[in-house]
Amino acid sequence: MHSLKWRVAAWYAGLLIVVLLLVSAVVGMRLQSILYAQARSRVTATMAEIASSVQASEEPFSLGFGGSDAYALLTDSNNLTSWSSPTTFIQIDSSNGYPLAKSSNLGGTTIPKALGLDARTPIARRQIALPIGTLLVEDRYFVLGSRRVVVHVAERIDALERSIAQTRESIALAVIAAMLAIVALSWWLAGRAFDPLERLAQAMREIGSERLDRRLNWGKRDDEIGRLAESFDDLLARLQEAFARERQFISDASHELRTPLTSINANAQMLLRWGDRDPAILRESLETIVAESAQLSQMVGGMLLLAKADRGDEIPMEPLALGALAAEAVNGERASAASKGLGLRLDAENGVFVMGEGHLLRQAIANLIENAVKFTAQGSVEVRVRSLGERAIVEVIDSGTGIPDRQRAQIFERFYRGDSAHARAIPGTGLGLAIVRSIARVHRGEVRAEGAPGGGALLRITLPRLAEEFTDPS
Numbered sequence: 001m002h003s004l005k006w007r008v009a010a011w012y013a014g015l016l017i018v019v020l021l022l023v024s025a026v027v028g029m030r031l032q033s034i035l036y037a038q039a040r041s042r043v044t045a046t047m048a049e050i051a052s053s054v055q056a057s058e059e060p061f062s063l064g065f066g067g068s069d070a071y072a073l074l075t076d077s078n079n080l081t082s083w084s085s086p087t088t089f090i091q092i093d094s095s096n097g098y099p100l101a102k103s104s105n106l107g108g109t110t111i112p113k114a115l116g117l118d119a120r121t122p123i124a125r126r127q128i129a130l131p132i133g134t135l136l137v138e139d140r141y142f143v144l145g146s147r148r149v150v151v152h153v154a155e156r157i158d159a160l161e162r163s164i165a166q167t168r169e170s171i172a173l174a175v176i177a178a179m180l181a182i183v184a185l186s187w188w189l190a191g192r193a194f195d196p197l198e199r200l201a202q203a204m205r206e207i208g209s210e211r212l213d214r215r216l217n218w219g220k221r222d223d224e225i226g227r228l229a230e231s232f233d234d235l236l237a238r239l240q241e242a243f244a245r246e247r248q249f250i251s252d253a254s255h256e257l258r259t260p261l262t263s264i265n266a267n268a269q270m271l272l273r274w275g276d277r278d279p280a281i282l283r284e285s286l287e288t289i290v291a292e293s294a295q296l297s298q299m300v301g302g303m304l305l306l307a308k309a310d311r312g313d314e315i316p317m318e319p320l321a322l323g324a325l326a327a328e329a330v331n332g333e334r335a336s337a338a339s340k341g342l343g344l345r346l347d348a349e350n351g352v353f354v355m356g357e358g359h360l361l362r363q364a365i366a367n368l369i370e371n372a373v374k375f376t377a378q379g380s381v382e383v384r385v386r387s388l389g390e391r392a393i394v395e396v397i398d399s400g401t402g403i404p405d406r407q408r409a410q411i412f413e414r415f416y417r418g419d420s421a422h423a424r425a426i427p428g429t430g431l432g433l434a435i436v437r438s439i440a441r442v443h444r445g446e447v448r449a450e451g452a453p454g455g456g457a458l459l460r461i462t463l464p465r466l467a468e469e470f471t472d473p474s
Contacts, residue, residue, distance in 0.1 A: 008190045009189070009190035010186075012190065017179050017182055020178055020179065020182070028167070028168050031164065031167055032164050035163065036136075036157075036160070040125070040138075043155045046090070047138050047151065051142075054074065054144070057070050070144045071144045071149065074101065074151065075100045075149075076101065080101055080102060081103045083103070084103035084105055087155060087156045088153065089106050089132075089135065089152075089156070090102065090103040090152065091154075092149055093113055093149065094149060095141075095150065097113030097150070107132075111137065111152045112128065113150070114126070117139055118141060121141070123138070123139070123140050132156065136155045139152050140153075197225065200229055200232070207236065213240060214236070215233045215236060260292040260293070261292075263288060267284075270285045318358075319354075319466055320355070320356050320358055322348075322353065322354050322463075323348030323350065323352055323385045325362045326383055326385045327346055327348065329366040330344060330369065330383055332366055333369040336373050337369075341378065342378070343379070343381070344380065344382075345382045347385070348383075351387075354392045354463045354464065354465060357442075360439045361443070363435070364435070364447075364461060365394055368433075369381060372397075372398035372457070378399070379399030379400070381398045381399075383396050387465055390465050391464065393460060393462050395459070397456065397457070398452070398456045398457055399455065402451055402455060408449040412436070412449075413434060433447075436459075436461065440461050440462075440463070443463050443464075446462050447461045
């Protein structure tokens with residue numbers, strides 16, 4: 001039985017059946033207890049009536065005082081018959097168990113004597129089986145002056161036991177019928193409960209990788225099934241977005257890789273045709289191949305880094321001084337800035353530590369500086385490191401033309417090169433800022449682009465700041 005619906009129905013039915021059996025057993029035992037208690041009550045009431053009559057006939061009638069009138073009262077069969085009923089029988093025995101009198105309804109049946117009765121133990125109760133039926137008997141020892149007698153009051157309980165048996169049979173039949181109804185109801189309820197899940201599973205099976213635009217649209221159900229369907233729709237949306245990004249990435253990568261590969265191929269063909277005859281063509285073609293190969297290598301390296309970040313690979317991290325990393329990145333980009341006549345300054349606050357991987361964070365800062373230098377024609381680029389509460393911040397501010405508002409989120413997309421002809425004319429792979437965003441995310445941070453106060457662009461990396469007590473004081 002592998003079906004969840006079967007298991008739920010079986011558990012539900014099983015629990016209800018167990019409860020039903022327990023209730024039925026309790027009801028049966030309680031009914032039997034009540035009926036037997038009523039029978040005992042009738043026997044006790046008859047015995048009390050006899051004792052009251054004996055006491056009224058002669059006072060005192062016990063402890064050796066008198067008792068002749070009481071004895072005559074008890075040994076008169078007519079009196080015993082008057083106290084009896086169709087189901088109640090009375091018999092008087094001597095102290096040694098010899099029958100003295102009995103009610104007429106006993107006929108030739110004699111109630112066996114009770115054992116162990118005396119003045120110290122005057123009352124006993126028992127259940128016996130006689131030809132006239134099963135009897136519930138109460139025995140009582142009386143002292144009537146110098147005489148000792150035992151009074152037996154018996155109640156026939158055959159009808160009671162038949163009633164109990166019939167009731168148990170009725171309860172059993174009702175329980176069987178209820179069990180069948182419970183099984184059917186459990187299966188029906190389980191079917192009702194799991195039918196939406198089956199339809200949901202069927203709808204999920206119909207949605208393949210080529211139909212990720214489909215949605216279940218079960219959000220109107222205000223229950224667990226509706227929330228499950230809504231979560232599945234959210235998952236489909238994320239999958240569709242991921243597939244779209246992957247396709248776009250492959251398309252962009254193919255397009256971007258085609259240019260350097262085409263250039264390398266064209267220059268290689270030039271070398272084959274004219275390289276041995278024209279040293280200028282030989283040198284120019286080799287320089288182009290070297291440059292394009294370097295760009296191609298940089299692009300492939302960036303793509304590999306982005307793929308690694310997308311996989312969520314674990315990266316070893318350690319406490320790092322963010323200012324020192326920024327200083328290394330600035331020193332690495334000074335020659336590039338100087339070649340364009342740009343100033344490159346660093347303003348780093350001391351004691352700003354983060355938990356991270358040094359090479360990656362240094363590359364992220366260097367990419368921001370490289371991007372600022374590329375798009376700044378004159379002026380300067382400034383790098384700031386500071387802390388703000390529990391955040392560590394790196395800002396790169398340039399004096400270039402700035403970034404239009406509508407492009408500030410797009411510049412961190414892979415292979416995005418801007419819309420203007422000027423932006424596309426500047427060499428690059430279009431992966432630098434995408435790598436910055438991936439590195440920031442790996443470090444549980446973010447990167448944003450804003451407009452600088454005096455014009456130009458401000459790119460800000462925000463990372464979780466490491467508390468001072470977790471840093472190495474050396």
